[in-house]
Amino acid sequence: MPVRILALVGSLRAGSHNRQLAETAVRLAPEGVEIELFEGLADVPFYNEDIDLDGSAPEHATRLRAAATGADALLLFSPEYNGTIPAVLKNAIDWLSRPFGAGALKDKPVAVVGTAYGQYGGVWAQDEARKAAGIAGATVLGDLTLSIPGSVVRFAETHPADDAEVTAQLTELLNGLASRVAAHTAA
Template sequence: MSVRILALVGSLRAGSHNRQLAEAAVKHAPADVEVELFEGLADVPFYNEDVDVEGSVPEAAVRLRAVAGQVDAFLLFSPEYNGTMPAVLKNAIDWLSRPFGAGAVSGKPVAVVGTAFGQYGGVWAQDDARKSIGIAGATVLEDVKLSIPGSVTRFAETHPGDDHEVVAGLTEVIKQLTSQTATAAA
């Protein structure tokens, strides 16, 4: 059985190190695991309960929910913006949390990882993302973490997918997420 994991990246910047980290997860996922990098978070409008009614949900949000509904788990990649997670990631969580109690993330395993320029690698943002997605109904793997500090210098000339330490860390996160997915399905 193949496990499907949806990667959501909290940075929209083309050269984002978190996007590169997600690309590394896609590239280095085990043979029995498919990590899909979601494209289109920039197109999802800010969550508004007034438009979250049948027939009015924006197409980008419909697509996000549809893709998310087909996966077994989530892997969130969060940089740190002003000490917290980026709005685009929080917005995706908001859309995926609805309808409350039955959203696309409900009961599904989630791990949060990331990289940031600071000395702690974005841990505050990642902790906030864990809190938010947990409240949204996901099963957060609280002890599965990968926070890579100094992204600007560490990845100045090396793609995260070519950094053996990073690849080993990502592989372990995916392994833990896959293990939790099997446990959740049992």
């Protein structure tokens, strides 16, 4: 049975470098690993406990929860917006954290990667995503990181899939994630 990883991208822009990075991860998935790039984060309403009712949560939030529940791990791709995590990614984490103590992230391995324009590659946002996922109950794999700086320049004419350094780093991270997930599910 393959290891199933759900990828969530914190940028909604069609030409997002983080989306391109996620698409590259899908293509680079090691043998025995399936990475599903979740589509539809833009349709998930802002988390509101008043609409998160048992059996009648919004359809898009329910679909997100089902995808996360069916995955063995999550891989979050986070750009940096004003020095922090994008709202769409934080909102996904909020939905996946409920019901409190038993949400879809409970004990699920999560790794966070990304690229951003700044010189540090979005590490502040990625650290915030790790923090939020951990508080939401995930098993954050803090040693599996990849922050690629200068995205606007670096990927102006080169897709991440065509950048040998990026594909090597991403392949190493995916292999590490797959082995950690295998160890986690065997425990």
